[in-house]
Amino acid sequence: MLLKKTSKPILRQHRKLKAKHSSEYTKYIQGQEWKKTSNFVIWLTGGYCVLRPWKKASHTHHMTYKNMKHELPIRDCVPLSKNAHAFIHQDRFWNLNNDSQTPSPLKVWVNWGLRIMMLLAMLILPLRLCVRLILWFWNRGLHYGSLLF
Numbered sequence: 001m002l003l004k005k006t007s008k009p010i011l012r013q014h015r016k017l018k019a020k021h022s023s024e025y026t027k028y029i030q031g032q033e034w035k036k037t038s039n040f041v042i043w044l045t046g047g048y049c050v051l052r053p054w055k056k057a058s059h060t061h062h063m064t065y066k067n068m069k070h071e072l073p074i075r076d077c078v079p080l081s082k083n084a085h086a087f088i089h090q091d092r093f094w095n096l097n098n099d100s101q102t103p104s105p106l107k108v109w110v111n112w113g114l115r116i117m118m119l120l121a122m123l124i125l126p127l128r129l130c131v132r133l134i135l136w137f138w139n140r141g142l143h144y145g146s147l148l149f
Helices: 002-021 023-030 032-044 082-088 107-139 144-148
Strands: 059-062 077-080
Touching: 023 032, 032 059, 032 077, 032 107, 059 082, 077 082, 077 107
Parallel strands: none
Antiparallel strands: 059 077
């Protein structure tokens, strides 16, 4: 239900970008270069959403389009789940009055919050992998002492 209410702002913003950049934007977003960038950004957090870390990320959110075709993770884009992406694109967080020229005053804070959350997700990933590895060994009866002797 939340998705139905919040998915319209995403569509509006993408329509405005398509109108502005038209074929260039569409060609880039559907191309291999963007898919590689998007997959890399999602990979950095182990495939998890930075806003809802218990969900898998399926979208890569552009925080700015100024660096389109030269995006850097954290600076320009972050991985989000489908519902989190729709939530972020609500007008109160992104653009006021459905106008791409009038950014919300919260946009800067939301972007910095997403950047910090991505850094945290990237720091937690190695810990998550270590815990999984320890549990894997533990479940197979390979305790620390048995590895030494």
